[in-house]
Amino acid sequence: xxxxxxxxxxxxxxxxxxxxxxxxxxxxxxxxxxxxxxxxxxxxxxxxxxxxxxxxxxxxxxxxxxxxxxxxxxxxxxxxxxxxxxxxxxxxxxxxxxxxxxxxxxxxxxxxxxxxxxxxxxxxxxxxxxxxxxxxxxxxxxxxxxxxxxxxxxxxxxxxx
Amino acid sequence: xxxxxxxxxxxxxxxxxxxxxxxxxxxxxxxxxxxxxxxxxxxxxxxxxxxxxxxxxxxxxxxxxxxxxxxxxxxxxxxxxxxxxxxxxxxxxxxxxxxxxxxxxxxxxxxxxxxxxxxxxxxxxxxxxxxxxxxxxxxxxxxxxxxxxxxxxxxxxxxxxxxxxxxxxxxxxxxxxxxxxxxxxxxxxxxxxxxxxxxxxxxxxxxxxxxxxxxxxxxxxxxxxxxxxxxxxxxxxxxxxxxxxxxxxxxxxxxxxxxxxxxxxxxxxxxxxxxxxxxxxxxxxxxx
Numbered sequence: 460x461x462x463x464x465x466x467x468x469x470x471x472x473x474x475x476x477x478x479x480x481x482x483x484x485x486x487x488x489x490x491x492x493x494x495x496x497x498x499x500x501x502x503x504x505x506x507x508x509x510x511x512x513x514x515x516x517x518x519x520x521x522x523x524x525x526x527x528x529x530x531x532x533x534x535x536x537x538x539x540x541x542x543x544x545x546x547x548x549x550x551x552x553x554x555x556x557x558x559x560x561x562x563x564x565x566x567x568x569x570x571x572x573x574x575x576x577x578x579x580x581x582x583x584x585x586x587x588x589x590x591x592x593x594x595x596x597x598x599x600x601x602x603x604x605x606x607x608x609x610x611x612x613x614x615x616x617x618x619x620x
Numbered sequence: 621x622x623x624x625x626x627x628x629x630x631x632x633x634x635x636x637x638x639x640x641x642x643x644x645x646x647x648x649x650x651x652x653x654x655x656x657x658x659x660x661x662x663x664x665x666x667x668x669x670x671x672x673x674x675x676x677x678x679x680x681x682x683x684x685x686x687x688x689x690x691x692x693x694x695x696x697x698x699x700x701x702x703x704x705x706x707x708x709x710x711x712x713x714x715x716x717x718x719x720x721x722x723x724x725x726x727x728x729x730x731x732x733x734x735x736x737x738x739x740x741x742x743x744x745x746x747x748x749x750x751x752x753x754x755x756x757x758x759x760x761x762x763x764x765x766x767x768x769x770x771x772x773x774x775x776x777x778x779x780x781x782x783x784x785x786x787x788x789x790x791x792x793x794x795x796x797x798x799x800x801x802x803x804x805x806x807x808x809x810x811x812x813x814x815x816x817x818x819x820x821x822x823x824x825x826x827x828x829x830x831x832x833x834x835x836x837x838x839x840x841x842x843x844x845x846x847x848x849x850x851x852x853x854x855x856x857x858x859x860x861x862x863x864x865x866x867x868x869x870x871x872x873x874x875x876x877x878x879x880x881x882x883x884x885x886x887x888x889x890x891x892x893x894x895x896x897x898x899x900x901x902x903x904x905x906x907x908x
Binding site: 486489490498503506507510511514515573574576577580581589590593594596597599600601603604606607610611613614617618 | 797800801804805807808811812822825826828829831832833835836838839840842843844845846847848849850851852
């Protein structure tokens, strides 16, 4: 009900600027941490995953744990990081396996019904009832839209440099 | 005999022994609540108030929403009438029609006639009565629980809603939930482009799911593109990398941010980039 008010123009622009700042900083950090040495498909894939997760994380940070889905995303990253610290040595293997596991569990959850499908798509939606799930979906959609726009702009600006 | 004498504490704890004005007060609260909720609901406000006043009139107390204080002074003399009003007020707050303990034969007859006429009015007015009940159940349940928690519910079976609407609290809550869900669906329909024409909850949900998936795929694709571009940026201006390392990455960050936000603003104003054709699904064209 108060969703459109909550995401008025002012807060949307501030959200965009916060996300842009965080995302560009993350990109710079990624570039610094992992200078491009090879263009092998695996390296490219890893870099792609890192950029993707950086985008997700900076989006969730821009929303700031005000919403269920952003909280879920942040919690997932925290968990991943903890695990990452534990098994730093075997990163690539573990990541591959984890991705497979995630995919498998996701498929199992989306057994039937569109609500379950939606629950699978919206982060943190597994534990929600339909009402709050729809509300979260609305907010998540807006943020996803913003994310796509900003990423497009960043990619555009980088490719023109 | 003035209404301002009524204190807060006296109507939160309704003691049946002292027949003070405070016992009338919960009903007025009820009326106020109904006015508030009915105002949110739109039309039919005056009709609902009239309906409510008519109920109470039938129970023999000549009271309606506006002229409450004067009728209170009118009926201050009779003990039985007072008791009856107490009962009826509690009835109003809980379920509108029920007989609890009766003080006398006269009162019983009174309330019987009230019930008969109440059903008559229900038949006349259709679903209005259920609306009143919905409001009273939704608004005054916590306030009423201290007074009479469960007793009027058994008698409530007599009242059946028109148009096949159930009136127990579970179905009322369910109805409220469904309304909430449809409201959210409407918001979502406004968000998803091209979803306004779609009729049916399942189809709308399908559209929403498709849209979210396409957006997530776009994010995936854009991160892939950024990966390629980012590495090229890093490789090509190698000297700039040193520069940024020396200066703590501040200048590059600032320019990038400025450019990014500027580009975002441009994009928001509707400037179409030339690489829009590269997107997946093309659902974003409808969005912008």
